[in-house]
Amino acid sequence: MSESMSTDRPCEGRLAHAPESHPPVARKKVGVVLANLGTPDATDYWSMRRYLNEFLSDQRVVDYARWKWQPLLQTIILTKRPFSSGKAYKSIWNTEADESPLLTITRAQTAKVAAQLKALHGDAVEVDFCMRYGNPSTPSVLERLQAEGCERIVFFPLYPQYGSPTTATANDQAFRSLMKMKWQPALRTVPAYFDHPSYLRALANSVEEAYAGFDTRPSKLVASYHGVPERYLLEGDPYHCHCQKTTRLLRETLGFEREEIDTAFQSQFGPEKWVGPQTVEHVAELARQGHKHIAVISPAFSSDCVETLEEIQEEIRESFLHAGGETFSYIPCLNDRDDHVEALVDILESELAGWLSTPQ
Incomplete structure (x- = not known):
């Protein structure tokens, strides 16, 4: 533990030199918050x-x-x-737990990240998760961590590619939460990690493992990302560029030829033009071109959710099969895979630098 975190450290409860009327002060810790989109x-x-x-x-x-x-x-x-x-x-719906799969998976990710950070830093780190929309809410989690002594918090939006409707709004909500606190913790936000080697290796591992289990090799891997209006790209949002680069880096990590992997975008709504091609249309076109077996992966989602489990596995699958395709294989999100958790911890260790050090 760093010297700055160990000197003049209050004990749990009342400060040694404080009057009896002073409110309890929690032991200093560093908080880590994994932030996901949300769930009803x-x-x-x-x-x-x-x-x-x-x-x-x-x-x-x-x-x-x-x-x-x-x-x-x-x-x-x-x-x-x-x-x-x-x-x-x-x-x-996860009927056994009576919650959405996104909530189930994010909780599992958080538990594994917490276990790894505890092994590295003991009780000096407190790990939790929040949702931008729904529960557990961002304000409630940040307030709890601050009350438990987290004077410094690393806030980690679980979006590999930066997007203003995802990363930015998660950060907005975190900073709005600080505005209501009497005692604000210091806050670090984790930047986009689409090009982080550990993330790319985990993504490539998931593809290689899936391909090893197929009876026939897909003739095309489609990397399907959540779409955004084209206007966002023109206004400076880097999301579209991050997605394109993710596909290229994944292809290079896998050693695939250029024609073996495509980029497409899903979940379009509203009247204005969105970035393309649209996944639902692109897979149908692949079928018409003679592709009988394709695989689809979702590199923008850290957890399987309604956009992957329902939209891809039902609507987009149906589009491919209806157009003449024969085998549609969905490769799950990284979820709580061990290599994904290790990637998240690698990223967090960099962001925790200066705030914590490994106990000697």
Whole structure:
């Protein structure tokens, strides 16, 4: 542990030289927060409506003028969409735990990251997770960590590629939370990690393991990323470039030829032009070109969620098969794979530098 973290350290409870009326002070620690997108609490209409209202009211997600967007959202979209979204979530819901797979997986990731950091730093690090939308909320987690003595917090948005509707809004929420605190912890945000060697190696491992289990080798690997309006790229958001580079670096790590892997984008909505090609259309075109077996991977998602388990495995799969394809193989997200957890810890160790050191 660094000298700065060990000197003049208060014990749990009352400070040694403080009056008896002084409130308890927790032992100093460093907090780590893994931040993911979010999840509804349930699949019923009102749970879905609350979640979608929070999500679609975020101007990082839909940046139209509020006076234009909110009437449409509140009177039309939130009247109908909770039914269709609830149906999609219900088809993938973890009924045993009564929660979404995203929540189940993020909790498992957090437990494994916490175990590895505890092995490295003992009790000096407190690890938790939060959601940008839904529960556990970002403010509640940051407030708890601060109350438990985390005067320094590393905030880790689990988005390999930076995007303003993902990384930026997660960071926004963290900083908004600090604005309400009497005693603000120091906060570090983890940057995009799409080109981190450990992340790329874990991604490549997942592809190699999947290919080893196939009866026939896919003629194409499609890297499907969540889409954004083309306008975002033109306004300076690097997400599209990060996605393209991720595919290139993955191809180089795998040793694939250029024609063996494509980049596509899913989840388009609204009238304006989005970056492309659209995954649902691209896989159909591959089938029409004679590709009988393709594999799809989702490098932008750290955890399987409704966009992968429902959209890719149902809608996009159906598009490929309907157009004449024969075998559609989905390669799961990295989730709580050990090599993924090791990659996350590698990244965190760099961000913790100067705040912690390995005990001697």
